[in-house]
Amino acid sequence: MAAAIALSQRGRGRTAPNPNVGCILLDAQGRVAGRGWTQPDGRPHAEAMALAPAGERARGGTAYVTLEPCAHESTRGPCCADLLIAAGIARAVIAMADPDPRTDGAGITRLRQAGIAVETGLLADEARAAMAGFLARRAWRRPSVTLKIAMSLDGCIALADGTSRWITGSAARAHAHLERARHELILIGRGTLAADHPRLDVRLAGLGGRAPQRCVLSQSGAAPDGWLAIQTPADIAGLPGDHLLIEGGARTAASFLAKDLVDRLLLYRAPILIGGGLASLADIGLFDLPDAHDRWRLTDARTFAPDRLEVYERTRAD
Numbered sequence: 329m330a331a332a333i334a335l336s337q338r339g340r341g342r343t344a345p346n347p348n349v350g351c352i353l354l355d356a357q358g359r360v361a362g363r364g365w366t367q368p369d370g371r372p373h374a375e376a377m378a379l380a381p382a383g384e385r386a387r388g389g390t391a392y393v394t395l396e397p398c399a400h401e402s403t404r405g406p407c408c409a410d411l412l413i414a415a416g417i418a419r420a421v422i423a424m425a426d427p428d429p430r431t432d433g434a435g436i437t438r439l440r441q442a443g444i445a446v447e448t449g450l451l452a453d454e455a456r457a458a459m460a461g462f463l464a465r466r467a468w469r470r471p472s473v474t475l476k477i478a479m480s481l482d483g484c485i486a487l488a489d490g491t492s493r494w495i496t497g498s499a500a501r502a503h504a505h506l507e508r509a510r511h512e513l514i515l516i517g518r519g520t521l522a523a524d525h526p527r528l529d530v531r532l533a534g535l536g537g538r539a540p541q542r543c544v545l546s547q548s549g550a551a552p553d554g555w556l557a558i559q560t561p562a563d564i565a566g567l568p569g570d571h572l573l574i575e576g577g578a579r580t581a582a583s584f585l586a587k588d589l590v591d592r593l594l595l596y597r598a599p600i601l602i603g604g605g606l607a608s609l610a611d612i613g614l615f616d617l618p619d620a621h622d623r624w625r626l627t628d629a630r631t632f633a634p635d636r637l638e639v640y641e642r643t644r645a646d
Contacts, residue, residue: 329423329451331363332392336374336458339366341510341538344570346370347426347462349395351378356388356418373398375408379415387416394423394455396448399438400430409435413442421447423455427466457627457641461570464591470565471513471572473589475581476504477608478596484605485578490523492606496598499632505530507594509538512569515558517580518546528575540573545580561587582610593624593640596632 336350343366351374353362362385364377375397379386391397397408397420412420420439425448426432439446456463464472478495479485486492494501508514509530516526521544529539543556551557558564561584564572574584584590614620628639 329392329394329421330454332374332394333423333451333454333458335363335365336394336455337510339368339374340458340461341512341540341569341571342368343370344461344512344568345465346373347395347459349374349393349459351375351394352392353378353382353386353417354390354392355382355385358390361385361389371404373405373408375411376405379411382415388418390419390421391417392421392450394458396422396424396426396431396433397435397439398426398428398431399434400428407435409438412439413444417444419445419447421450423450424448424452427463460591465570470589471567471570472591473564473572473574473584474507474511474592474594475574475584475590476507476594476596477581478504478598479608480598480600480602480605482601482603482605483608484602485608486606487602488604488606490606492524495600496596496635497632500596500598500635500637502532503632503637504594504596505532506535508540508573509535511540511571511573513543513556513567513572514540515543515545515564515572515574515576515580517576518544518548519579520575520577521546521552526575541569543567543572545576545583561589564589578607578610581608582612585609586611586613588642591642593638595638595640597636597638599634599636 332350332352336348339348348366350365355361362378362382364374366374399407399409436446461472514528528542544551546557547559549557549559624640625643627641630637
């Protein structure tokens with residue numbers, strides 16, 4: 329299942345409005361017979377991609393799938409529950425149920441009615457994290473939001489005059505470009521647009537075609553040609569795509585944090601001190617220090633020498 333979840337990440341940022349799912353098929357002897365992940369624009373699904381190379385080797389085998397196979401009809405292709413049944417698998421291991429009401433529980437029921445042994449819940453939390461964008465759209469009717477901040481040890485994002493190239497080194501910047509490739513949307517504030525005229529592309533070999541749609545937060549609603557504009561943070565609900573990366577300045581970052589619209593933090597820390605520079609955040613509306621605690625959970629930490637990345641996820645009740 330861990331391998332299937334890793335495969336699902338290959339489709340992240342390219343499958344909306346469908347989820348980015350991963351699937352691994354084992355034959356009756358437990359050998360890998362097929363691998364697949366959801367393709368761009370949401371079709372073919374992961375199960376169909378894994379079944380194609382497996383062929384007859386799928387019969388009597390096991391399917392590991394990160395999300396319940398779909399059970400609803402579509403003009404774009406057959407439902408995956410029926411495909412797995414027709415392939416003759418004997419067992420299905422499913423990380424989590426599909427919250428889409430067209431399938432929710434129906435895919436699992438259909439498999440069991442066909443005599444297939446079904447197990448659920450394996451690595452469910454990891455599967456949810458991998459499909460955060462799809463689940464955010466279902467639960468909150470908006471994309472999943474990641475806020476990226478590159479700062480010095482003393483929390484500055486630039487010198488006092490606004491100079492910010494470069495706070496972090498080349499390895500950390502390359503990882504930030506990889507994050508861009510995993511999002512459909514990237515947003516900055518009007519001030520950053522006017523000061524820096526950033527390209528916001530993906531400058532990694534082989535991934536240049538995965539640059540996200542550029543967006544700007546602008547009260548006037550004005551945007552350059554080819555850009556999308558929103559006037560308030562709440563307007564992200566109307567943006568296309570399920571993953572939004574924010575790379576704006578202190579005020580843009582604060583505006584989303586103040587509205588509790590950030591689900592994930594990427595904090596890149598460079599081992600430098602600036603002193604008197606521009607702070608990484610403006611006022612986020614915090615009035616009581618205890619309210620700042622227990623809101624963020626560290627989920628990853630790694631070094632991109634000489635810099636350090638910390639990844640935090642917002643703790644929420646649902």
